[in-house]
Amino acid sequence: RRICLSVICYIVNTLFISLVLKGVIPTAMQYHGRLALLWHDVIVERVLDTLTRTSRPQAVQRKAAVVDPQSVITAIDHFCKHREWAMNVGEEKGAVWIKCSFKIKSNQIYLYSPSVLELVARLLPPGVSVITLEFNPDYSDTARQVIRWSGLEEKVQQVEGASGTWIPRLKEHFGAQVFDLVFLDHWKDRYLPDTKLLKECGLIQKGTVMLADNVICPGTPDYLHYYRSHLEYTKAENVLGKSVFLGY
Ligand SMILES: C[S@@+](CC[C@H](N)C(=O)[O-])C[C@H]1O[C@@H](n2cnc3c(N)ncnc32)[C@H](O)[C@@H]1O
Numbered sequence: 001r002r003i004c005l006s007v008i009c010y011i012v013n014t015l016f017i018s019l020v021l022k023g024v025i026p027t028a029m030q031y032h033g034r035l036a037l038l039w040h041d042v043i044v045e046r047v048l049d050t051l052t053r054t055s056r057p058q059a060v061q062r063k064a065a066v067v068d069p070q071s072v073i074t075a076i077d078h079f080c081k082h083r084e085w086a087m088n089v090g091e092e093k094g095a096v097w098i099k100c101s102f103k104i105k106s107n108q109i110y111l112y113s114p115s116v117l118e119l120v121a122r123l124l125p126p127g128v129s130v131i132t133l134e135f136n137p138d139y140s141d142t143a144r145q146v147i148r149w150s151g152l153e154e155k156v157q158q159v160e161g162a163s164g165t166w167i168p169r170l171k172e173h174f175g176a177q178v179f180d181l182v183f184l185d186h187w188k189d190r191y192l193p194d195t196k197l198l199k200e201c202g203l204i205q206k207g208t209v210m211l212a213d214n215v216i217c218p219g220t221p222d223y224l225h226y227y228r229s230h231l232e233y234t235k236a237e238n239v240l241g242k243s244v245f246l247g248y
């Protein structure tokens with residue numbers, strides 16, 4: 001009976017991956033952010049977690065070379081694009097992040113959540129480090145493994161804990177100075193309170209680059225509202241966007 005069950009699971013799994021994951025539904029979902037999130041992050045992930053036993057780190061580890069951050073990034077992006085979607089920043093926005101990080105000369109970079117981006121730490125000049133926060137112990141553990149394979153333990157300081165608890169401790173614990181770059185990519189309702197907390201703690205100042213992911217989908221209305229202005233000569237809300245052209 002166990003063999004029979006395994007065969008059925010294998011067939012359902014193969015059909016599910018080839019027909020559904022790579023077929024019509026994902027193509028339709030590509031263009032609607034909220035539906036795409038519901039489909040990939042809620043429905044597919046739960047079904048796959050039940051059907052397959054291979055964890056994402058194992059799958060990526062098979063494809064990536066040790067102490068080669070670029071091969072780890074490529075393996076993660078390939079896996080998440082072609083096999084299982086994940087809420088990484090991805091290659092398109094990752095390239096923007098890299099351009100911004102090139103401007104960092106001296107201080108630290110503060111990132112939310114262990115991620116592909118920590119691997120970008122390989123590009124940073126000596127003396128620049130990354131502090132990264134993740135409150136989910138499983139994800140934090142995965143990140144630790146990925147950072148270790150990539151040989152970047154020296155550059156990345158990883159904290160397992162919630163942003164609200166840890167931001168006030170960063171100066172004392174890590175000797176953190178004012179950050180040159182802050183990357184926000186955690187739960188969207190924390191962007192604004194954490195930005196205020198960073199300011200209160202003297203960790204950001206005029207000139208700090210705030211890079212915030214997903215401000216439209218799922219969306220961070222209160223965070224955008226914080227930078228609000230008005231439609232000229234009226235009280236109607238509007239935002240004046242400041243962009244740095246990165247050469248695209
Ligand atoms: C979108 S994912 C981060 C993806 C990552 N930046 C990347 O590019 O691969 C958001 C992560 O933030 C973590 N998180 C959410 N709110 C947090 C908080 N207040 N403090 C610490 N971690 C948080 C979640 O557990 C989740 O793993």
Ligand SMILES: [Mg+2]
Binds near residue numbers: 088089213
């Ligand atoms: Mg994101």
